[in-house]
Amino acid sequence: MKKIVSAGIAVLAVLSLSGCSSSKEKSSEEKKEIAIATPAELSTADVSLAMDNQSAEVAEQVNEGLYDFTATGQLKPALADGMPKVSNNGMTYTINLKHDGKWSNGKPVTADDFVYGWQRTVDPKTKSEQAYFLDGVKNYKEVNEGKMDPKEFGIKALGKYKLEIQLDHAIPYFPSIMAMSASFPLNKEFVESQGKKYGTTAKTTLYNGAYVLKGWDGTNDKWTYEKNPHYRDLKNVHLDKIKVTVVKSQQTGVYQYESKDLDLFPISGTEVKNQENNKDLVVRKVPGTYYLSYNTQKTLFSNEKIRQAISMSINFKQLTDKVLQDKSVPATGFVPTGFKNPSTKTDFAKDAGSLNKYDPAKAKELWTKGLSELGMQSAEFSILCSNDDKTKRVVEFLQSQMESHLSNLKISVKTVPFNSRLSAMRSGDFDTVLGGWTPTYADPTDFLNLLKSDNSNNSGKWKDSHYDQLIETANIKYADDPAKRWETMQEANKYVSEKSPLTPLYYLSNVYLINPHLKGVVMGPMGFPYYKNAYWK
Incomplete structure (x- = not known):
């Protein structure tokens, strides 16, 4: 838009x-x-x-x-x-x-x-x-x-x-x-x-x-x-x-497309590279973010340092370049690129700078402190995700990254049909879950509103009164002041990165054979x- x-x-x-x-x-x-x-x-x-x-x-x-x-x-x-x-x-x-x-x-x-x-x-x-x-x-x-x-x-x-x-x-x-x-x-x-x-x-x-x-x-x-x-x-x-x-299998979908049984098929991962010389390939950047959400009602993820440690343990560039290989780019924050300041025409995400940090050493330090604050010496949790090929590759990479950088951690993976994942998210029946968001209207608050305490899509149930106030200020107090509104939204975006109720992983790219x-x-x-x-x- x-x-x-x-x-x-x-x-x-x-x-x-x-x-x-x-x-x-x-x-x-x-x-x-x-x-x-x-x-x-x-x-x-x-x-x-x-x-x-x-x-x-x-x-x-x-x-x-x-x-x-x-x-x-x-x-x-x-x-x-x-x-x-x-x-x-x-x-x-x-x-x-x-x-x-x-x-x-x-x-x-x-x-x-x-x-x-x-x-x-x-x-x-x-x-x-x-x-x-x-x-x-x-x-x-x-x-x-x-x-x-x-x-x-x-x-x-x-x-x-x-x-x-x-x-x-x-x-x-x-x-x-x-x-x-x-x-x-x-x-x-x-x-x-x-x-x-x-x-x-x-x-x-x-x-x-x-x-x-x-x-x-x-x-x-x-x-x-x-x-x-x-x-x-x-x-x-x-x-x-x-x-x-x-069609959840990339191999099956490409075969059906090449056999002329499909006229349009979304592809991802290594299949994008395999098809890069195909004139039927269509690549489209999407102003959307894929992320790992934490259930903050669980004891482990109620601790801010634990959430920060997990975020810093992930090599986002390796995820996009080596695992996804579908033109997606590492997320620099929760709000993706594509939203323009109505006055200056600058991009919201580029204005914010790189808020996402890959820092294994800092991750280890925060992890140890977080476990100590919780009175724990080790931890285990599961990652819930949909059972399509692309998501499976992402979750396997995350599991490897976290377990290799964070000591005494054991992660299990739960792959379920798409509808089952939605039901589990709505009921809060998860430890962590992979999900994403693409815009429904032309404003950064389409993303930022998701983390308000009373938002029905705040599946991790993160509640923060200061954050709620920032969003209310942007949405109401500064509704007629674009400059201050933009500044307040940026403050809220930065606050999300600091508190880590979720970990932005990458900005989406949709690729099709058409x-x-x-x-x-x-x-x-x-x-x-x-x-x-x-x-x-």
Whole structure:
């Protein structure tokens, strides 16, 4: 996203690829169907619950909100009929809707659908991990804590096709929020008819986007996106069907791509190097961070020195250069490169400098002191991670680094399916866990907010009143002072590195093999492809 009120982030691109002899040829005059691979299972089709990247990717293919992003990363109207009218010192948004939005059952998308969708997301009964994105909308805290009826939330319909949104305070990045899945509409009649089953299968979900989800029973690793016949912009949807398969093995995926069974496959590790001369290779830097999170409710990780020691025991450059080999770069701090200061145009991460340190000698010293403070002579813990090839390589490297640099330490590894990892993170059933974050809106607080004490995505349950105050100061006190706001966010970013509730490992890079005949695919802000305008040439 870039040029959106606050800090910019240039992250979108339209694929325009040259041909290659190994590419799949068109099977007819105009191909209407493609096959793609994805690395993880789908956990939910409910937009209120679509927190992980896989669920968010599916949500974006089959749903549509008020706004979307252009190929150059600028905000554009989707179901909104123009940009919002902003008044009351940035605290009131008035938005007119287009009249041609339709649900996949043919019923119109109205202002009431947005009101219900937002109310449902922030309702504590929904248990949405996305709810906090709407923090700052009037009465959010009271509603989300169950102290006020969701009907009192600061969004209302001013007619069938007109919305008014009231904020508690000005939010520089709020327009970006209205382009993400947490702000998508929901049809109350359909959702309530399905009850707890809503979003658990393709059949128990309703859609208003370019495609509808088919063939997903809630657990299987194959599904399709099929053209939505009721979609308002149907003339610009060129593909009839997109077949999706979960493929976790790099070797299997590359074989299927080379055998012309896949048109798009994400690759990583040594496979990137193997394919570096392939004209089908597409490399895209992503403003995202992969990190090791500590469960601070566990005795060992309640100790700051222990967390710092682990961070300093890891050779980040060796991880990216020797293990990943996929164009990822060592993380210098929690907030990745890509966020620009709206005034000076400098990059947030580059402004911060190198906050991540590899220092084995210091790590040993801190480890010994940390164990002494805890009355321990040795320690053991497990690392939880997903069971795909790339993650397995990363965790094996981390295990080796830590055990070789920190004395009397024993580490076990728990590799589980993607959905199982998500469940364990939500329940706090882990010692340490490998995870990552890619941006959902154009501001460094998209990362920094994750570590607030009350954030639903603060899986390590780190609580620090000083940090909370820094974030509140940046978000509220300095909302209208970009320079001081930037300075406060930098202070918070530095504080995270000092306290080490997590260890940033590397900044992400997405690499794909993509059939050069496949055009019009947009790489979006969260790092995954959008197929709405994709076509075969």
